[in-house]
Amino acid sequence: MKRTFSQYKVAAVQAAPEFLDLDAGIEKAEMLIAKAAEQGCKLIGFPETWLPGYPWWLWLGSPAWGMRFLKKYVDNSLQIRSPQFERLKNAARKNNIVVVMGYSEMGATGSLYIAQCTINSDGRLVHSRRKLKPTHVERTLFGEGQGSDLAVNELEIGNVGALCCWEHLQPLNRYAMYAQNEQVHVSSWPSFCLYEQMAYALGPVVNLGQSRSYAVEGQCYVIASVATVSSAMVDLLCDTPERQELLKVGGGYAAIFGPDGRQLTEHIEPTEEGLVVADIDLEAITYSKAVADPAGHYARPDATRMIVNRKGLHPVEFLDGDADGEANEVERAASPFPDKPM
Structure with missing residues (x-):
């Protein structure tokens, strides 16, 4: 695809979700997209x-x-083939903007996945991906993605990729993305408001540090989108003083980083909702790549290299017999990626 834009604006969302209300969340997403x-x-x-x-x-x-x-x-997790998803696609098309949405995906077999989708400015679903490994207690709710989820997509605004939260702490995930000449990366985070006094690694300094590091390692722009936790969410979830100490209102630290690691935006208040916006210029990547391209001239494949398995394994394959009782070609069933465009 021919790149149409080199210099343009990008936005990172810092806002609380419409918790457990998909239709209200779609409406709020439409407002933020506009x-x-x-x-x-x-x-x-x-x-x-x-x-x-x-x-x-x-x-x-x-x-x-x-x-x-x-x-x-x-019940409020998003299905790709649904009226709510069509509304997201329509919002992207109506506003002529690329949308990278983070959502809980309801898969075809009933399992949930931590997911991101990239919708092009013409309203076309370019790619849907799933978090490769849910973190810690997330594994009690969500399934896992596969190697095909480490994807960078060529769009009219450049090569765009995305990862969720602590996927950014997995070095091989990062390297697989760098190797695809990623130019713009969406780094999606849930909020930095959990265990504030107990777990420094869950806070904004460490995690935004990962987003900054990603930018300078991969020589790309990083849009770090961070949700906030609303007082209504705390009221619902924190029914004891102990739980009130574990989860706080706020936690938003959205930021945008350049390929030299520079933060291009000022933080808004951690409890405030809004958009963090920056101008980017893909030509600046050229200068960073000239110094250190980790999957190019700065690599040493004779010493270290990695393998990415993009061929997914599926839990069920049906062998259908024809009239003569001979097996036809294998047909996928219960695929982990039933809704991805082929």
Whole structure:
């Protein structure tokens, strides 16, 4: 695809989700998409599982206690072939903007996945991906992605990729993305408001440091989108003083980084909702690549290299017999990626 734009604006979302309410979340997404377009942005990136919100109860109590939220979360998770998804596509097309959305995906077999989709400015679904390895207690709710989810997509605004949260702490994930000449990366985070006094590694300094490091390692622009936690979410989830100490209101630290590691935006207040917007120029990547291209001239494949398996394994394959009883070609069934464009 021929690149149409080299210099343009991008937006990182810092906003609370409409928690456990998919339709209200879609409506809020439409508003933010339109707002970004009004400011001249060509891309907007949303936080991790922003639809219908990050399941914070996983970190606040036992699995049995958290079951009270399960059905509503499942019922409000997004399906790719759904009226709600069509609304996202229409919003991208109407506003002529690339949308990278973070959401809880309801798969074809009923499992949930931490997912991101890239929708082009013409309203076309370019790619849907799933987090390769949910982090810690996330594994009690979400399934895993596969090697095909480490993808960079060639769009009219450049080569665009995305990862979620602590996927940025997995070095091989990062390297696989760098090797695809990623130019613009959406780094989606749920909020930095959990275990504030107990777990420094979950806070904004460490995690935004990962986004900054990603930019300078990969010589790309990084749009770090970070959700906020609303007071209504705390009221719902934190029914004891102990839980109120574990999860706080706010936690938003959205930022945008350049390929030299420079932060291009000022932070808004951690409890404030809005868009963080920056001008980017893909030509600046040329100068960074000339110094250190980690998967190019700066690599040493004779010493170290990696393998990415893009061929997914599927839990069920049906061998259909023809009239003579001979097996026809294998047909995929219950695929982990039933909704991806072929």
